[in-house]
Amino acid sequence: MSGRGFEASEYRARLKAAQMAMVRHELSAILLTTEPEVRYFSGFQTRFWESPSRPWFLILPASGGPVAVIPSIGEALMRTTWVSDVRTWSAPDPIDDGVTLLAEALREVAGEGKIGVPSGMESHLRMPLADFGRLQAQGLEFGDDAGIIATLRAIKTEAEIDKITQACKIAGRAFGRVNEVARHGVKLEDVFRGFQRLLLEEGADWVPYLAGGAGPKGYADVISPAGPQALKTGDVLMLDTGAVWDGYFCDFDRNFAIGVPSRQTQSAWGKLQDAAIAGFEAAKPGAEASDVWRAMAAIVGDGDGAGRLGHGLGMQLTEGLSLTKRDHTVLEAGMVITLEPSIETDAGMVMVHEENIVIRDGGAQILSPWASGPLPVL
Amino acid sequence: MSGRGFEASEYRARLKAAQMAMVRHELSAILLTTEPEVRYFSGFQTRFWESPSRPWFLILPASGGPVAVIPSIGEALMRTTWVSDVRTWSAPDPIDDGVTLLAEALREVAGEGKIGVPSGMESHLRMPLADFGRLQAQGLEFGDDAGIIATLRAIKTEAEIDKITQACKIAGRAFGRVNEVARHGVKLEDVFRGFQRLLLEEGADWVPYLAGGAGPKGYADVISPAGPQALKTGDVLMLDTGAVWDGYFCDFDRNFAIGVPSRQTQSAWGKLQDAAIAGFEAAKPGAEASDVWRAMAAIVGDGDGAGRLGHGLGMQLTEGLSLTKRDHTVLEAGMVITLEPSIETDAGMVMVHEENIVIRDGGAQILSPWASGPLPVL
Numbered sequence: 001m002s003g004r005g006f007e008a009s010e011y012r013a014r015l016k017a018a019q020m021a022m023v024r025h026e027l028s029a030i031l032l033t034t035e036p037e038v039r040y041f042s043g044f045q046t047r048f049w050e051s052p053s054r055p056w057f058l059i060l061p062a063s064g065g066p067v068a069v070i071p072s073i074g075e076a077l078m079r080t081t082w083v084s085d086v087r088t089w090s091a092p093d094p095i096d097d098g099v100t101l102l103a104e105a106l107r108e109v110a111g112e113g114k115i116g117v118p119s120g121m122e123s124h125l126r127m128p129l130a131d132f133g134r135l136q137a138q139g140l141e142f143g144d145d146a147g148i149i150a151t152l153r154a155i156k157t158e159a160e161i162d163k164i165t166q167a168c169k170i171a172g173r174a175f176g177r178v179n180e181v182a183r184h185g186v187k188l189e190d191v192f193r194g195f196q197r198l199l200l201e202e203g204a205d206w207v208p209y210l211a212g213g214a215g216p217k218g219y220a221d222v223i224s225p226a227g228p229q230a231l232k233t234g235d236v237l238m239l240d241t242g243a244v245w246d247g248y249f250c251d252f253d254r255n256f257a258i259g260v261p262s263r264q265t266q267s268a269w270g271k272l273q274d275a276a277i278a279g280f281e282a283a284k285p286g287a288e289a290s291d292v293w294r295a296m297a298a299i300v301g302d303g304d305g306a307g308r309l310g311h312g313l314g315m316q317l318t319e320g321l322s323l324t325k326r327d328h329t330v331l332e333a334g335m336v337i338t339l340e341p342s343i344e345t346d347a348g349m350v351m352v353h354e355e356n357i358v359i360r361d362g363g364a365q366i367l368s369p370w371a372s373g374p375l376p377v378l
Numbered sequence: 379m380s381g382r383g384f385e386a387s388e389y390r391a392r393l394k395a396a397q398m399a400m401v402r403h404e405l406s407a408i409l410l411t412t413e414p415e416v417r418y419f420s421g422f423q424t425r426f427w428e429s430p431s432r433p434w435f436l437i438l439p440a441s442g443g444p445v446a447v448i449p450s451i452g453e454a455l456m457r458t459t460w461v462s463d464v465r466t467w468s469a470p471d472p473i474d475d476g477v478t479l480l481a482e483a484l485r486e487v488a489g490e491g492k493i494g495v496p497s498g499m500e501s502h503l504r505m506p507l508a509d510f511g512r513l514q515a516q517g518l519e520f521g522d523d524a525g526i527i528a529t530l531r532a533i534k535t536e537a538e539i540d541k542i543t544q545a546c547k548i549a550g551r552a553f554g555r556v557n558e559v560a561r562h563g564v565k566l567e568d569v570f571r572g573f574q575r576l577l578l579e580e581g582a583d584w585v586p587y588l589a590g591g592a593g594p595k596g597y598a599d600v601i602s603p604a605g606p607q608a609l610k611t612g613d614v615l616m617l618d619t620g621a622v623w624d625g626y627f628c629d630f631d632r633n634f635a636i637g638v639p640s641r642q643t644q645s646a647w648g649k650l651q652d653a654a655i656a657g658f659e660a661a662k663p664g665a666e667a668s669d670v671w672r673a674m675a676a677i678v679g680d681g682d683g684a685g686r687l688g689h690g691l692g693m694q695l696t697e698g699l700s701l702t703k704r705d706h707t708v709l710e711a712g713m714v715i716t717l718e719p720s721i722e723t724d725a726g727m728v729m730v731h732e733e734n735i736v737i738r739d740g741g742a743q744i745l746s747p748w749a750s751g752p753l754p755v756l
Binding site: 047074194210 | 382423424425426428429430431451452454455458468470471472473475495496497498499500501502503504505506507508511522567570571572574575578579581582583584585586587588589598599600601602603605620685686689694695696697700702704705726
């Protein structure tokens with residue numbers, strides 16, 4: 001297993017790439033406020049973001065090293081990263097929760113120049129709107145980051161791919177043990193608990209995401225929490241996890257039959273496998289996200305109505321491109337994506353299958369242990 | 379154990395209370411975008427928020443029922459809640475990701491009136507800034523929600539307190555089994571994995587938060603991830619969890635001695651216990667958050683520099699008031715808070731203790747199984 005963290009050279013390369021793009025887009029700085037954005041450029045890794053009480057800021061200047069403007073409770077941890085300019089305040093402060101300190105740092109770094117803030121799809125500003133208004137009132141000029149951060153993060157380095165691979169292997173081992181926690185008569189909520197336990201035993205640092213469903217012909221959706229209903233012979237069970245190793249996600253699922261599956265279920269499962277293979281073959285550098293979608297949709301239809309048959313993957317459970325007919329992002333080597341074909345099995349019921357791959361120069365490479373053969377029977 | 383979810387009457391009461399406040403503050407609607415805010419008024423509960431790809435919106439009108447404007451992937455689940463006005467779009471859509479649909483709904487509900495958005499401490503707007511700009515460009519008038527949502531959420535109902543109590547009991551049982559996963563020679567990262575497994579076995583739905591530390595005189599901070607260093611005889615181990623049951627958190631910690639603790643450690647532990655008791659006695663309706671802080675700080679000092687010795691608790695790991703010298707929030711019956719005294723044990727080293735309580739008319743009531751007696755030895 002590879003080591004944790006990244007070499008400082010990797011962070012330097014990320015910063016340099018951002019700075020080259022900032023020059024092109026005439027940005028004097030970029031202000032980052034969310035967990036993955038701050039971590040991507042600093043290596044600051046903590047589950048403490050679960051607490052909404054404190055904002056955290058990382059400034060990328062157009063030249064020079066990043067500036068962390070953070071609550072003092074995070075200073076010891078930030079000092080272990082490659083970031084050397086760390087400025088702190090005692091948060092939460094109901095009068096001035098870092099705004100003055102941040103404004104000073106931005107002024108120092110950006111002068112009168114424009115400050116980019118990630119503003120496009122999937123982004124949000126993780127600070128109170130009222131405090132952002134206070135920053136603007138100080139004459140600082142904010143604008144879109146021109147998608148610089150999202151574009152950079154979409155192409156993974158080998159070190160990043162390696163962490164996603166580790167997460168995939170962990171989940172693969174846990175899926176191989178599902179028979180220990182799921183069978184006829186077990187409540188779905190207990191299956192969920194048991195599977196999270198298996199993921200931890202197999203080496204996951206934590207399990208931020210688990211979804212799934214069960215029913216005789218599939219499941220109504222793939223986002224509902226597990227309830228107290230028990231698995232029954234004849235059900236199809238699906239478990240879909242985002243397990244994390246060293247800050248990187250896997251995101252794939254597995255379907256299981258409780259007892260011998262019906263011919264209809266077997267047929268749906270066959271089509272899902274075919275669709276995944278078609279998506280895999282279409283996922284080459286130069287193809288559009290919509291091309292991969294089309295290859296799968298030709299086999300399974302437009303899925304559950306949400307119309308998304310896969311997405312980017314990395315520091316977040318989902319990030320970057322979407323495999324939809326509307327997304328014309330061009331695939332490049334280093335992109336890690338999921339193939340997630342979905343097929344309607346009855347009115348309002350679906351089966352969903354998901355694998356993880358990385359785009360390579362010659363074509364795609366499998367990261368999750370590719371499911372093949374008949375549906376596993378529990 | 380109590381049942382999951384809430385009666386529809388509880389959601390109606392929450393909405394009515396919000397609407398009464400909206401009239402006072404001359405708001406025609408409130409726009410909600412974050413997981414706890416949407417769930418508080420709808421009951422929409424899913425771990426799918428882990429994916430940043432899609433925004434979700436709930437509109438509270440000044441009169442009438444809430445309006446959900448959500449991605450179609452969430453429709454089946456939202457239809458199981460008490461919300462009857464559900465409008466969907468096929469997300470993610472790179473051209474118009476729900477903005478037009480949301481703008482129409484806001485116009486219909488609020489007319490030319492002002493739309494409140496939570497903008498104060500701990501809040502953020504979970505949608506792309508560029509899309510918020512598009513909403514504003516359509517002539518909709520947005521402003522602060524005057525703290526209405528945060529103020530309402532701070533006072534818990536008995537049904538909410540019951541869920542937090544369940545989470546506390548689950549964590550209490552898991553803490554009682556820490557000897558199964560922690561001892562001399564075990565790596566801290568394996569202790570973290572093992573403790574998360576215990577929490578699941580004891581009934582947690584999931585474990586969004588686990589922090590901790592270990593060292594001969596305490597730990598450098600309470601937010602760092604666990605590393606590969608092994609526990610050693612003479613260490614103090616602290617585990618601090620936010621485990622969730624039915625969408626509500628506990629948040630308390632326990633300290634353990636690996637082998638017989640030093641006299642210095644025993645003394646620090648005694649002061650932490652004294653401080654928790656002092657905080658408990660000060661935590662009465664009418665007292666300020668700063669009064670409870672003062673009662674504890676008089677015994678342990680100003681802690682780790684962050685200066686916060688506890689906070690509100692509920693649908694989020696931390697929410698609402700802070701026990702700092704700067705927070706003058708007046709305690710009211712129904713507030714659930716943590717008492718989290720911190721004591722410096724060496725240069726840059728601390729020990730932290732934490733309990734959960736609810737404010738009642740007569741004084742505080744314990745929710746976490748109150749730690750007393752000597753430090754448990756593993």
